[in-house]
Amino acid sequence: MQSDLLRRYAVAVPRYTSYPTAPHFHAGIDHNAYAKWLAAEDGEDALSLYLHIPFCDRLCWYCGCHTKQTKRYEPVAGYVEALLAEMALVASRLPRRRRLGYIHMGGGSPTILSIADLARLRTALETAFDIEADCEISVEIDPGFVDAEKLAAWRAFGVNRASVGVQDFHADVQAAINRPQSFEQTAEVVSQLRDLQVGGINLDVVYGLPHQTLESLAQTLRLALSMQPDRFAIFGYAHVPWMKKHQTLIDEAALAGVEERFAMQQLIADMVTAEGYLAVGIDHFARPGDSLARALQSGQVKRNFQGYTTDRAPSMIGLGASAIGKVQAGYVQNIVATGEYMRSVSEGRLPIAKGFALSATDRAVGSAIEQLMCSYSFSARELRQEFGSAADVLMSDAARIVQQDIDGFTAFDGDRFEVLEPGRPFVRTIAASFDQYFGRNAARHSVAV
Known part of the structure; x- marks a missing residue:
């Protein structure tokens, strides 16, 4: 019976972090259309802001993000200049100065930024917008490439929520996805964040990875639970080698089948909720008392490109190469290629590749x-x-x-x-x-x- 159900329901469908979904965005929405849309953004509510940093110190083979590996900081430094210029462009096209209630730094690995560039980014944000005193500022962290000094700089930036990448702690799985990372290394970063009074810590775990079994996943979950995070985001691995060529480095024969993935999904729900976490939608869990848990209980949970969130801002501005934003009129996505993105900004154009009018x-x-x-x-x-x-x-x-x-x-x-x-x-x-x-369309x- 379960096999029959899975054949009918475990099909390829969108994750619905937007509607319509990104494959339906089209080039008919360009920088001129977005400029008009921004000019009409005259509401009283605070805005949400997403900043995309498309660089990593290493390339994890499972990753589905728009990012690239770099061993030098020069490309990152040049990109930061473009990011600051785009921020100024967007702010200049809004009809008036706006408040920010949420800021999310994603990637890639945002923590690749130097401490000096991070301080410049904070100054630019304060120049372009009014950051609310209780603004939620979150960052995605790869524990393998941060130290105490850099974490302190992020706290000074204003970070009060952090999402720490775990994926899996099993050595064979880590080798198969090119992401070596010890439990001790991860636990130390979590401890340092708590010492810095970062009040909301999320752990990212992925199931359905190569060589992952129910037993190895259970061990990863036990270790992750021992860190007592405020939230979990637990995603099914999306194997999309037609979109992400580096995923061809993953041995498809080592991936779990649909029935085993479903069993993993059920194992996760059982283990995490048994520890008192509340299930939020399809892949998030929150401790009672966490803001996401409170939003769940009051029917206020929202969903956007960052997943489940308490962010109720009517408009989200996306900055950076490939970033997606949503304003009252519709969705826009920036140019994906960093060179083309930077060239568009340097020429004074909003770097829009495509969008969708709602x-x-x-x-x-x-x-x-x-x-x-x-x-x-x-x-x-x-x-x-x-x-x-x-x-x-x-x-x-x-x-x-x-x-x-x-x-x-x-x-x-x-x-x-x-x-x-x-x-x-x-x-x-x-x-x-x-x-x-x-x-x-032919979207997969x-x-x-």
Whole structure:
């Protein structure tokens, strides 16, 4: 029975960190369109800001991010100049000075930045925006390439949340993904962050990696749990060698099959929740009392390109090569290639490669899918109150999905559509049934387990 279910539901679908998803962005949205969109951003709410640093000290073979390895700092220094210039360009096109409520530094490895460049970046942020006193400032950390001095500099920058990469502690798995990293090294970074009073620590763990077994994953989880993080983000490895050529270095024969991946997913949920963590959506867990856990309990969890979050800002500005942003009018993505990105900025152009202008129906469907991904249900009546007749498609789709549901995973009473408990591991696949664009192009995705 389980094999039959997995054949139907463990299919390749989007992760729904946006709607429409990035493969549907198009070049018809350019720097001129984005300039107009920014000029219309005149709301009172604080903005969210994402800064992408597309460099790493090493290239991990499992990685699906837009990044490159560098042994020299000169390319990073030149990129920082472009990043500061882009920040000034964006700020100059907003109708007035805006507040920042969330700042997320991602990559790549943001901690590759020098202490001097980090200080310059903070000065530039304060020049362009008003940073709220309680602004959540988070950074992604590779424990293999930071020391106490650099961590102290990040704390001085304002970091109050940190996401520490673990992936897996088993030596064979680490060798297969080119990421050697000891438990002791990781635990020391976590301890140093706590000493610096960084109040929110997240650990990233990945399942479905080459040579990973249920036993080795359980050991990794036991070690990770011993560090008592505030949150876990536990992702299924996305094997997409057609997009990321370095993933061809991974032995596909050593990867777990769908049934074993599903068993890993269930093992994770059992072990982490047994330690008191609350499950947040499909791949996050939070300690009671953490802001994400409180948001879950109050129905305020959101989902964006950083995963599950408490960030409720209506607009997120993306800065840096390949960065994705969302403003009221729609999505934009910056040029991926760092050289082309830097050239566009140096010529005074917003470095937009593509984007998507949102229709009323897009907003309604996107809201429904986000609610499914966060809380497994939505109210068609509430969506119609917010979006008008643009939400009508959800009513007909909800009725169709339940009618075709031979497994009893969904329910719809004419108002509330819900993914029931047995179907929640497959919510990505169920959400795809509402996606008005899914299957319209040749986009390929990772499996939903």
